[in-house]
Amino acid sequence: MSYTALYRKWRSQTFDEIKGQDPIIESFKNQIKTGRIGHAYLFCGTRGTGKTSVAKILARAVNCENPDNGNPCNKCASCRSVLNDSSMNVIEMDAASNNSVEDIRQIRDQVQYPPVDARFKVYIIDEVHMLSQAAFNAFLKTLEEPPEYVIFVLATTEPNKLPITILSRCQRYDFRRISTETITERLHEIASSEGIAVDDEALHYIARVGDGSMRDSVSLLDQCSAFQFDHKIEYEDALNILGAVDTSVFSDMICALNKKDIRDILNIISEVIEQGREIGQFINDLIMYIRNLLLAKSVDNLNGLVDMSNENLLKLKDDSKLFSVDELLRFVRMLSELSNQMRYSVSKRILLETTLMKMAYPETDTSLEGLNAKLSEIKRNIANINIDSIKNGNLTETLGKAKDFVPKEIKSDSPKKVALPKAQYEDLQLLKKEWRNICIAVPSSVVSVALKDSYVKPNREHDGMIIVTKSKACYKIISENESKDMLCKVVEDRYNKSIKFSTELSEEKENSTIYVTDDDLSKININIETEG
Incomplete structure (x- = not known):
């Protein structure tokens, strides 16, 4: 015999078994008991909250020969025929795959024929928001004035996609997400009946991952039990099986x-x-x-x-x-x-x-919320300054820890002029011209993003270039040897140049220094700093 998934095996069979939708259930039980049954219902809510289950229970209850306090007996011929999907009086349609005008016309033609050996003919249309606009238009008249023996139950996860003309013709019921505690209780009931050994903490986690969906939660329990069928499911097991993190x-x-x-x-x-x-x-x-x-x-x-x-x-x-x-x-x-x-x-x-x-690094977020976060960070770090250090004379060390959180003054001096060896000058001009393309070509996307707002300047103490950035986060990434090696390889492969790179964290602007070659010294009459 083939295995039946737990969520199908444990689908609710009466209104009383539906969990987490008490107001809706009470309303339908009262309608069954008083006989005040509507002709069109709209069930809205996220997946796994009981929409289809309630629709099927309602379909049995309205035709049940021996209803019990509003619930179907599930024993009479009418109930049994619905349970084994052999009833001609309950028609289910998935609008996701049957959404054309012809599908609706077929329903419109069928409703003319009364139910067989029953009071009502029930149409359950799932994912009704998937119907085409033409199909909705064709459905309007039938939905508004169906024969007295016809009940329509429309279910959807996206009621906002339904035309107002459809919404206004139905009694709407919104199914809420089921609480974690309610799902946990149901899972415990199922696990006990099925002989599944599972830890309470693991059950609660499974219920939380189900995110308000009873069906999803039961399916996750089924998944865990299949993986750990020979011993108890612990919390760590649930984490590993469901791909979660401790x-x-x-x-x-x-x-x-x-x-x-x-x-x-x-x-x-x-x-x-x-x-x-x-x-x-x-x-x-x-x-x-x-x-x-x-x-x-x-x-x-x-x-x-x-x-x-x-x-x-x-x-x-x-x-x-x-x-x-x-x-x-x-x-x-x-x-x-x-x-x-x-x-x-x-x-x-x-x-x-x-x-x-x-x-x-909240300074990368220029929104008001980012600025508020940066101010909160500054206040927090100032509050954490060690007062005892100041009293003991360690003022320099204390200020050193706090200096990163104080805005730096940006000087507006005129650009400096610096003379470079011709080869280094040519390398600088090439890198400045191609810097954006070089950054994009770096194989690591993280490094590439970190280089986005950087620029290069010559290393005046050693051969090579300095990558300058004002972002601490980017500086940490670029400063890694692996990052600099990637950059060197891109330059070497593209331009046949072997250039060493170092990094610098600075607020200095890119155009704050003018670079010329040594050969230019004899041609221009300006004050120039030469390389020592």
């Missing part, structure tokens, strides 16, 4: 953002991807962790609000001290925008890496 990784990421350690940030992302974790899920889990950080900063008692072990809860409270509320809200906003972009991107890793770099 909380400690998010704590490490928050610490790396606080230290502005781009190398550490990139290493964490690399490890996550190498372990086969899904980037979209990683982003959603990171948003949830930052949400928990906000709660830890705002609420004294986190019981019932944050689902964590005591050890992780202590770490969460420590991490919450690393950033202000403004900074954490900015993180949530940036990651939420990133999550939306991921759906249409083929370079998900690059998007994630560059977003995290911007999160670490």
Whole structure:
């Protein structure tokens, strides 16, 4: 006998078995008991919240020979025929694949014939928003004034795509996302009945990953049980099977953002991807962790609000001290925008890496929110200055730690004039002319992005060139030997030039110095600094 998936085997059979939609269920039970049944219903809500299940239960209940408190008995001939898909009185149609005018005309022709051995003929149209505009127009008259024995149940995940003419002809019911606690209880019930050994923490995590969808959560439990069929499913097993990431990784990421350690940030992302974790899920889990950080900063008692072990809860409270509320809200906003972009991107890793770099350095965000985050960072670092160090005379060291957070004065002196050896001057002119193309040609996209706002100037102490950038994040990336080696290889392959590169973090503008060759000294009469 073939295996039946858990979500099909455990589909709710009565209104009372539907979880998390109590107001809707109570309404339909009352309609069945009083006989005040409408002719057209619209069920809206995200996937797996019970729309189709309620539609099928309603289809049985309206024709049930022995209803029990509004529920179908599921034992009479009418109920059994619907359950085994042999009823001629319940017609299901998927509008995603049957969305033409001809499909609707077929329904319009069928409704003329009364039900066989039943009170009502029920049409369940799933994903109704997929119907074409012409199909909607053809459906309007039938939907508004069907025969008294016809009931239409329309289900959709996107009610905003339905014409107002359809919406106005239906009783609308919005199915809410099911709470994690309700899903966990249902999963525990299923696991107990199926003999699946699973840890409570793992069940709760599966329910949370299901994101309000009972069907998705039951499918995830089915997936975990298939992988761990011979022993108990622990929390770590659920993480590994579902491609999720342990909380400690998010704590490490928050610490790396606080230290502005781009190398550490990139290493964490690399490890996550190498372990086969899904980037979209990683982003959603990171948003949830930052949400928990906000709660830890705002609420004294986190019981019932944050689902964590005591050890992780202590770490969460420590991490919450690393950033202000403004900074954490900015993180949530940036990651939420990133999550939306991921759906249409083929370079998900690059998007994630560059977003995290911007999160670490709020000065790269010129919006008002970015400026507020930078001010919060300055205040936080000033507050962390060691007063005892000042009292003990270590003022220089203390100011040294704080200097990076004080805006630097930009001088507006006239450009300096510097003489260079002819060969170095020619190399400089070539690089300045081709710098943008060279940056694009670097094989690492992260390095290429870091080089975007940089420029080159000659190294006046040694042969070669200096890459100048004012971004600390970009400076850390470019300063890596691997990054400079990539750049050297691009220049050598393209221009047959062997040039050594060093890096400099500076606010100096690109045109603050004028360079000439030694040969020009005899031709012009200006003050020039010559190479020592």
